[in-house]
Structure formats: C-alpha cells, structure tokens
Amino acid sequence: MTNAIAKNVDEDDLADRVIAAMRMHSSPSYPRAFEVWYAHLSGAVPALSTELQHVLVGGGSVGATVIDGLYNRYMGSEHFAQKASRTSSQILDEIATLTHQINEALDASERYHGEISALSEQGPASADRPMLRKWVETLVLATRTEVASKTKLELQLRDSAREIRNLRDALETTRIEAQTDALTGLANRRHFEETLQQCFEVATSDGIPLTLVIADVDYFKRFNDDHGHATGDQVLRLVAHTMTEHMVDRAVITRFGGEEFAIILPDTNLNDGKLYAEAVRQALLKRELIKRSTNEKLGRITISSGVAAYKLGDTPTSLIERADQALLAAKRTGRNRTVTQDAIIR
Template identity: 45%
Template sequence: MNQERHADRDYSFALAQRVQELMRDYGPSATPRAYTVWYSYVAGEHPLMNDAIKRLITQKQTLTETDTDTLFEQHLAGGRLAHMAGETSATMLSEIAGVMEMLDLSVDSAAAYNASLSSISQDLTHNAVTRERVREIVGSVVAKTREVATSNRVLEARMRESRAEIEMLREKLEATRLESLTDPLTGLSNRKHFEEMLRACVDAATQTGTAMSLIVLDIDFFKRFNDLYGHLTGDQVLRLVAIVMRESAGNHATLSRFGGEEFGIVLPGLDRTEARGIAEAVRQNVMGRDLVKRSTGESLGRVSVSVGVAAYKAGDSPVSLLERADLCMFAAKRAGRNRTIDDSVGADALQHVA
C-alpha cells in the first residue's frame, strides 16, 4: 500500500513538473486556472479540451489568459453546475415526496370519512332510529367532518408552501441551465449552445427548405492587442464586440462566443444577402467605436474584425456550413483583414486561401 502511495506521489510530481514546463513554454502566467487547465491536459482527463488546446497552440503558438479562462469555463467548470443541479434536483425530489405523503394522508382521511358515512347509512337503514340515536349520528358526522376539514386545511397550507418552494427551485434550475449555456465574460451563448442552435437551424432548413445563414467573425490582431494593453483591456474588447453584435443582429439570431476571440451568429430565415448586411453592420460598428482604457482614460484607438458569411445550401451539415464560414473568415484575413467575405466567391477561391 505504501509503495502504491509512493508511486502515485511520484506520478503526481512528474505531472506537476510537466505542467510547469508547458506553462513556461506556452502560457503567459502560472495562474491557478492555468495550472488546472494544464494539469488536466497532461493527465489526459478531458480529451475534448486537449484537442482544443492543440488547435490553439497550432494557430497561435501560445495560450493567452483569455484562452485558459475559456478552456476552464467550457471544459472544467461544468462540475460545479452539475453539482448545483444535483442539489436542486435532490431538494425538489424531497419536496415531491413530502407532497405525496400529504396526499396519502388526505386520501386515507377521505376513505375513513366515507367508511364512517357508509356505516352510519347502514345503521339508519337496518336499525330503529330514536331521537337519541339521531343525535349521536349527527354528532359523529360533525366530528368526522371537522377532522376532514382540519386535514384539508393542513394539506392546503403544505401545498402552498411546496408550490412556492418548487417555483423557487424551478427558477434556480433554469438559472443553472442558462449559466451552463452562457459565456461568462460576454454573456453570449457558449460553444455548446452555439453548436446546439446551429444543428437545430440546419435541421429546420433541411426539412422545410427555408433559408438560414451563419456568420463567423474574429478580432484582428487580438493577441498583439492583449499583450500590449493587458488581459483586462482585452476582456473589454471582447465585451465591446458582444455589445455590437447584440445591437446589430436582431432578436432571432443566436449570438455566441465559441473561442478566445472568435464569435458566431446563427441566422435562421435569412439568406446570404441579408446575412452579409448584418455582418457588415457588425464590422463597421466595431470599427466605429473608440476604445478607452478604463483605469487611465488612455485612448487605445480602434479594433477591427474579419468576417465570414456562409448561406445554407441543400446537403449542408452543421460541420460543412461552419467550415465554409470559417474559410470565408480566413479569406478575409488573407485579403487584408477588416472586411467581410461570403461564400458566393466559390469553393475554389476559398480553398485557395485556406
């Protein structure tokens, strides 16, 4: 047993040493969140997160604090939400059990009352009725009725309490569900919700033949901006883009932040021309905002975004539509950034810039 513990101890120290090496090579700092992300990476506990890290390193050669925060929220913080949901579900089950117990008592009370009335009815039918006997019967009925009324009042009060408790739990579960689908920094949908809505919209377009489009946008030179002005100012830029998306996209769009500085807009019912109009509105409005560092009032200039637009076509899957929108966005990057390119340019042109 001591040997096993010693082996586990040595293994954990070996993991920790590798984590430190990776944070030094690919990370901006050794924050607790960064350590947690890299430790999980080295331990191989979350394969999807490992794939995401490998993609980011391939693209950027490093991870920013924003990247590690996003990875933590998307892949490692779900346990807390699951725990909250589990606690709430257990409380609700307890409330339901209490209500069922009260209903059982009420049913038993009603059955006893019916049995008493049946007994009295038989007594009246088969036996001689005297004034004294009538008085006894009436007294018995009144007493039984009072018992049932008392039981019903207790049940009614308990039901009111349980209804209020269950309503509170329902709100808590809904808040937990929404939190699990929301990017905590921008308040937009996270990648999980983005993928769910993209799949639903593609399925609807496939079944009904209606239009739908997808916008993918990426902040230009975000890493350089983040390194120059700091993590908190970088967060300010991400929030700015989210605000502009809300102002420009309309009520039926699903707005998402699904990567470090990558955003998506799912547009059910809109064709390529309409989607491009929204994409251009977002791009121009982002460029039109002057950034000011909150702590000092220093002007930081402006940022821009590169935007790709893809319209649904027969046979598309969520993956193929997203890939085409991504290719359009990368084409915008290659063409000089701060522009919108849609998939009307043709597959050959997009593949050429990929």
C-alpha cells in the same frame, strides 16, 4: 472540531494561493477563472492541471481564451450537469412527497365519508336524547378531524408548490448558465452547436435559407499583450454588445471561442448575411475603446468576418469550414473586412 478548523485553514490557504497565481500570471479575474485555478492548485482535475502546466512552462498567456477553453473542456459540462442533476432529483423528491400527501388526504377523506355513512345508518331515534347527543358529538369530532386534515394538507401543498417552483427556477437558471458564456453573456459554443443542428434540420426539410457568420477580433493577442487581459476582456464585451445591438430577428449570436464569434442567421440568404456582418463591422469602427482604469484612449476595434450559406448536401461541419475559410481570406487580404464563401469557391 480540530479537523473542521484545519480544513477551513487549508481552504483559506488554497484560496490565497489561487489569487496569488492569478495575479502572477495576469489571469482574468472573473469567477470562471477562479474555478479553473482552484481546480488546478487543488489537484481536483488532473487533466486540466496537465494542460495548464504545459501553457505555463511554455511561457504562454493565461488569458480569457485559455481559461474558457480549460473550463469548457474539463469543468463546464460536468459542473452544470451535476447542478442540473441535483436540482432535478430535488424536484422529483418534492413531487413524490406531494403525491404522498395527496394520497394520505384521499385516504383520510375516504375514512371520513365512511364514518359519516356509518353514523347516518346508525343514527338514533330523535326520542333517545342521550344517544342522539353522543351521535352528534361523534359526528362533530369526525368533521373537525377532517377539517384539520384538510387545513394541514392545504398548507403542505402550498409549501410543496412553492418549493417546486423554486426548484424549477433553479433548474432553468442552470440550463441558461450551461448555455451562456460567462464573460460576454452571449450563448456559448455548446448552445451554438445545438442551435445550428436544429437550424440545419429545418433548412434541410423545409428548404429555408440559413447563413453563418464567423467573426474574429483583429490583432487580439497583440492587444492583450500590450494592454493586459482585463482590457482584452473589455474588448470582447464591447464586440458582443455591438453585435447584440444590431441583432436581427431570430439571429443567434455566440462566443465561438477565444476572440471568435459565430452568428447563426436562420431564414437569411448569403447577401443579407454579409450586410448584417458589415453593419456590425461599421458600428465597431465608430466606437473608440477607453481603458477604464486610466481613461487612456486605445483606438478602435476592428473585426474580420467570413460568411457562408447553407447548400444542399451541407453538414454543420462543412458550413462552419466554409465560413472559417472565408474568415481566413478576410484576414489574409488585410483584415477589417467581410468576405463571403463566393470569394473562396473556385
């Protein structure tokens, strides 16, 4: 009992230290940030602690970009993999139990039919009333046992089926969580990489167009420094929401990392990809950001975008590099604009 109390006290103390550290370093206050700081202060993930300590010593900001990077590198994959593994194991155990129950029911049913067959062959003459009564009583008892067994099995099967459904839903939730960015609700970098690879295979085999847009929020670091990380998070959610509102068929919008977003556009050529990126940029210009805590008007958010289209011989890496080069060209030429690969190909 004493050890359990001591453990609870230690955990409460650690939680208090985590909250204090998050406040001290103006860290965002969503669950992923708490997990990262908890892992650091508890010493559970040494590599994460080393990198975070380097940021702190260097006087760097511990905002959403740093938090998400640390989480994805040191915690995300392992965390969700463990959850998925546990849930999968539970499903397999439940299926094994279900199979055992069915086999037991089949064995009981075979015994019942064997008993009935034996009773039929040994049935007494109708004139032998005492033996006839005993025969009927044995038959009734065997039937009642079979009915009870079937009723029990039905209840067990219903319970098992419900448990398997719950576990399957939990596994699906874990799968979605593993592919979703916690802050924006968009697909994350892992989902982006998987989807881009799939789209590449289709583009290569079937010759279907494929376009990639990489967008970056202009002056995001300055915005974070001036208004705080909570408002910076609000900016990222606003951009994500605007992109989602203007999403075209089959588009996959992802948070690429930090203040960068990547949009995969299957069956879309370069010009249409630019039109889509421009539609999002123009939509953002019509929205004024208001700080929720003070109702202060903070101005409008702008983004720069680079657009690249698949060409024969491309790899996912080469396509990303071209889109990124186009994005850099957009930033060098004044930001708040969309540039395609044509502007950088000589």
